[in-house]
Amino acid sequence: MKRILWLLAITFTHLSNIALAASLPVEAFANLPDVRFVTLSPDGTKVASLIRVSTPTLDGQMLSIRDIKTNKDIFPVQTDNQKFVILSLTWANNDIVLIKAKYPAIRRGVPTTETRLMKYSLSDDKISSVFSKRIFSRFQFVPQIQSSIVDYLENDPDHILMQISGLGSKMQYESVIKVSLKSGGIKIKQRAQKYIENWLTDRQNQVRIGIYRDDTSYRIYEQQKANGDLRLLWEFEALGENAIWPIGFDHDPNILYVSAYHQGLKAIFKVNLTDPNLSKELVFQNENYDVEGQLIYSKLKQKVIGIDTNIEGEFLFWDQDYIKLNNGLNQVLPESHNVINQLSDDERRYLVYSTGLIESGTYFYGDRDKRELYPIAYRYSQLPPEVLSKPKKVNYTTRDGLAIEAFLTTPKDTEAKNLPTIIFPHGGPISYDSTTFDYWAQFFANRGYAVLQMNFRGSAGYGYQFMNSGLKNWGLEMQNDIEDGAHWLIEQDITDPKRMCIVGASYGGYAALMGVAKTPDLYKCAISIAGVTDLESLVKSSRNYDNSKIVKKQIGDDYDDLYQRSPISKAASIKVPVLLIHGTKDRVVKVDHSEEMYDELKGLNKPVKYVELEHGDHFLSNNEHRLTTFVEIERFLATHIGVK
Template identity: 40%
Template structure:
């Protein structure tokens, strides 16, 4: 038997977390709207423990827990739980073999008297929890006394600059240097996680932050912002002075993103533009010309991801992610491993990560449009890959709908990349269709598993997700084409996708809906404003309705430059003209509004205002308010309620012509 056949046998039959047995008929609205069963898997440095976040549903206890598995005994224990109402998990990671770091966030507010006036704003508090996985004791690295130095309590309290993996008692964290409490002029503290004592490790610089250390744990890089100019500051070891090595204007092609140091303290990696696409370069800091050595580039997409290090040599061996593939390795041995895994699990994006200190164990996250995500535990010697967890154990690939990449031409000639999901078992002909623009708008869809799109397809709709102008990932020209373009060509790109599907006979021209969250929610509302006779219905989840308010609320009036003015605009008349809330009288289609009360990305007032405007205009509007919910639908009850509301709404305004519905409550 070949290695690959053995590997496939292991993949299909060696499961730590049972996937269960389900049939297509078992899929319901709840199946698609439950939280992931397992996420955030990470190995301890020795490979003895496996941490993850897991969905908990036992009676009235609903939420997410941090779980730690002893890989020798296969015993699990839950070390931290949240019901996703008071706080939410953000990320988890190991400091060492015993201590697990867990980042959380909580919707919060500030109402503080400073000097002659009060400061009031809504924010999210980000905190770091430290869990001793042996004793299960939970602590925080800083004390309430430490925070009393600030007149306005800092919101970000989980910024780990360096975990100091070789120092069991300390970590480096960033906090504001002044008592203002804002994320400006950050300094680095060395914090004893046993005693919570904090000492200054690196002093602050005006308007500088994003501090990075080299592999010798010296603070060597920072980012300084002055108006629309960004400078990358680098500390020179010989002159012992800070130098501004790269300076660029925000949103320009001169942008440089620092990524990290190699083993050599003068070997530095950056992300910068190469032929209008972001690529990864290596730079020798001793070279006065700062010549860039191209390491990874893609002719079609920006290269994203972070550096991957060898835990043995400290050398940079790869980049964690690319737009259309898995991990990109520089190391030949890891390239060989990646190739073998890609061959054993074809037509998937396979990301190798969490490599143990002895290089013998690693994790792989594998997914595609129909696979919500399978986590594999791998070993080098012997070469083996075991499936240990599924993201959504009910949403088995064989029951999901296929997604294909397509391309269409917008009315002004711009090529638009999109992803089309066709309901499983149905011909791509005259289908009721949902346009599903992504949020951001500086984000992108890439054809990976999307539980929203799969839910809609399971109901019987064709779903189109398009990377309209302004989307990330396809180069600077495509991204910058969205500047000050809300409600204009960006909106036309969405409609032109629908018209392409109609022309191809895929979409029923009398059964087109539009749905989205955040910016996508804005696009849904603006769609039924601009073309009231085109869309049959619109769904906006945590969506923007008042662009004037959005810009006004996010604009810092004491600054001479605000990035949001360049992104969206600063002309009040134009901002009001692209705000759906001002044109409720034009809307003919039914509208569903869903919004979280604690949304810190787009305040719930946007949906309140839209609801009131539609009701005043005597339009068909349904409003669902989600209690104690932020922007991301992380509370399971709220997520299920959202999908039930969408299910009922679509059944009413865009019903599927079938005797037997596929998704049921």
Template identity: 55%
Template sequence: MCAYHTQIAHAEQPTSNQTVQQLPAEAFGSLPDVSNVRLSPDGNHIAFVQRLDGKEPGSVISIFNVADKSQIYPIRTDNKRFRITNLTWANNDILLVKANFPATRYGTPVTESRLVKYSLTEKKMSNVLKKSVMKRFKWIPQFQSNVIDYLPEDDEHILMQFRGMGNTPEYPSVMKVNLAGGRSHWVQPSRRDVWDWITDRQHTVRIGIYRDDTAYRIYEQSENKGDMRVLWEFEAFEENVIWPVGFDHDPNILYVNSYVDGYKALSKVDLRDPELKLELVFSREGRDVNPSLVYSRAKKKVIGFTDGDDSDYTFWDNDLTKLANGLDKALPDFNNEIISLSDDNRRYILLTTNQTESGTFFFGDRDTQDLAPFAYRYRALPPELMAKTKSHIYKARDGQEIQAFLTTPKGVEAKNLPLIVHPHGGPISFSNAGFSNWSQFFANQGYAVLQMNYRGSIGYGFDFMKAGIAKWGQQMQTDVEDATRWAIEQGIADPKRICIVGGSYGGYAAMMEVATTKNLYQCAVSFAGVMDVEDLVKNHRNFTNYDIVKKQVGDDFDVLYENSPVYHAKNVDVPVLLIHGEKDRVVRVDHSEDMYDALKKHNKDVEYIELENGTHYLTNNKNRVATFKAMERFLAENLKSTTQL
């Protein structure tokens, strides 16, 4: 394979005795410069979301013409009324745009979604669902953006699923939607307790995912509206789960994600086999695989998958393996991820990242052998100023090995440093050694950063994940404390300069740490943190996943409240910063408001910032920057960083 002609500048690295420039909070806290980069099926246009600064900040969709280098900006948002969450090309002319916005239904705060389209030829934007179609619903669906099949051989239609129709309107039906504004019709009626539908590569609705309380069944039918047979039955969060991932071109071959020897793996099954024997396709020793399939229209087969664990691609197609190997040879020091391919697999978008590189998007052309930078995820974060992250293993108090990641300020020895303990959210999520704008922000400010994958984190097998089910405030919590004490014992952390900072579940963990330990932390920051676990569970009573939430978090409300930071407010003896968005639909703003009141009642040192129009994911740039600036100030007031000594 010929070497790619890359056009990427390598900045000069500072020597160890040079002072690393301290960047403003805006550089780390702002929304990405560019995100959601998508290549059209013919490879001639690139669509992406671009951040807007200035007097009218927000985000804009940009569409770049590869041939003549022209650019248009068809859709703009201030990220307050709605936020763009995903872009997908329905065909070479129509770009589909998914948008979310906060709303209230029957007094319950919710998130709504809609799908709009932009036509290159007509040069106009419109709703995908016409008014005539909406009249057929018994109620306006909350989610109007769930495309289950883009019908790549049919430029005029897509398949979408909605609730609000048929004899069981509380469950989704599948509709064939005409993108040109003509007739749309139902192809699959709803069935009681079937919450999701999956099509095969011939676009027949084949798989129905049934849930009743916490019991799941995976159904299969040979045709739309056909008789259904049970493939597998299992309970949520149990080891015998078998989740459909998608079909190969052969409509009888289904890929699934299931546990093999205690770890998630990718397998496939021939649905004609009466025993439904699983054939292992890919696994990792001692780690989970959370796959999404990569299907080639040109080759009419599944050619590989992307692993949700670290976003790496694994190809078993020789042609694509050759491409991936060539990219790794051309860019050897990066994680190289092909995020978008043209239908003929000749043009592609590549995203390169590593510990210090926030992300560069390349446009690649295999016919011309060109590979050129197209856009940067965070232009204001030059790699030469970013810090390195190292993986460590520490032992929890019961002997369980836990993986942690330590980021230290650039050019500073990892000894006696001010430390930010930074547990991840989720809690069924994970931290890794990849680029993190939060960790890099703290490190650039002069603090070491310690992240840990406490029990309940994904990626480490069934037993490790299961140890976090209904265990809030228990071993999940002591794993965080043990990481902090490990950093002290190793001489990494100055025991008099430690702050714990987290968001969502991480905010919960931060507040529980300072509420249940003494003389370990000097301050705490919670962004959108859960302060009352009992209230978190009860707030899901009006939602269809209530039973799942009870099983995951717990249903003994006395225990949940006792394992809540708000219950222990009187024990908090360090300064606290609480930040929360007023329109948070994941963890309601009441959590931080109640925690603030409880701390004030006991005359504790607490500051509370409520973000106007703020969401759980800091989707508004003004709120993001305000959050980072508030943390910068608060940490400077309560810890001395290496830049302050």
């Protein structure tokens, strides 16, 4: 069994033996992370995580629980990531680990993703659903989503609050239920209300905020206690600049923190709900980027002490005790970006996640009383920093004068000149790339390719106008931004124009295919992983889901125009080799997109290869599927733009 390295008293000197290898095995990049979802028990004595395993009987992942005092491990749960995929781990109390999982299903002919919440009890050595079977006799139907935790009820470790549909007269909407972690029984705390799809509690565990959505219209409601009179706080349209999103309460039940735009960029505010004007007090902003994330709340001090800003994984503390702790970590680990991502209830023990430009991620366990800090797990043990390539931030200007921020990764110890190149647009498209560790970019660079990742218009993180400029823009200026990045590389003499390929997944796969369709002489090949090939089909298929009007607002609803902005309509223009890879159980972009694109290209005698991943999802969650994908990509690139 390949297990993670629990590094309790040693350093990473064991990695130096492979640091000189010029080309690492494809498995080093393609395998699932050695460890994920590392989480600390409330008393700080145990660490749970999901580890990758490879044995003759299982190629997948296991739940690992380590007792810090005894250094003993148990492995009570395993998955091959085909029947179900684990999405998160959380300690409900010192005895129970909650396990959120998903699996593909079909409801009334519509492909769906189902989620469930399981519990593992250390004292019973037993895994089961958080719900007893008998409670479903109270439901009008079996809910699709059975994993949404609203409140962990820190003062009541035997219960949690969840939201779930299927109950009461408004069964299609979400009720809040109190779930017994011992019996699996439930009690309704908040009755479902029409169009309210999410509920938020305050620090006293009262259900206070309801988030209402009707098609593209949102409203934020507040009540003093569960099932009380709802007061309208704000209303706005989806993707609107006046959106105000609640993110949590302070200990004072009248102080609500929200995310809203400030001078065109998202910032964090707090609002006193007793103020009739609901004035927003600015708490934190960044002058260049959107600020989003979760509040950091101290149970010990009973107040919000900072925020996880989501900017390069940055935690911002405004309490002096935690600023001091964070500064001390940065002195001990000066070459890394260090994030305190969990504290024990007494805040004397903590977990740190350390990462960087070429640091794939190390988890540390800290003890403030003993003044100790030591590594416990390495996220990618086969990727030592010494062999990785440092990405750097670059900027270029598009043909219409827009400034684009991008990230360039070049092969280690190689002059950045006349290189075979991968143009690698991100998915989303309302997402973004950064200089944080990216195993895809590192894989390409390790194979000798330069990699350019650009945040084209429509990407997240750069404010309202930048994001909004990408709405209904697929295949238009968004595509030009990517193309202009390719030309910029050529102008800088970084790229060999005869050896440039465009590669992407999801929206990035769409952009890759549109790139070789709109500019057939620019790229020498294209790779699409789970890519969109038919916008008309994508938008029409959203009719089966309740966010269909938001999809139309983002992509468009002129079907003739959408088809013309689809790679499948331009297959005849494609002249270069194409590789298509897609999972058969993809619930985000149906496998039909790649199957039909393959048929179209094949019918036109175009050079195309299609790799279908049986039971594969949109995220390459299965280790075998990831390895197959990387092997196929490596062969394809070596054939068409390979390093000499």
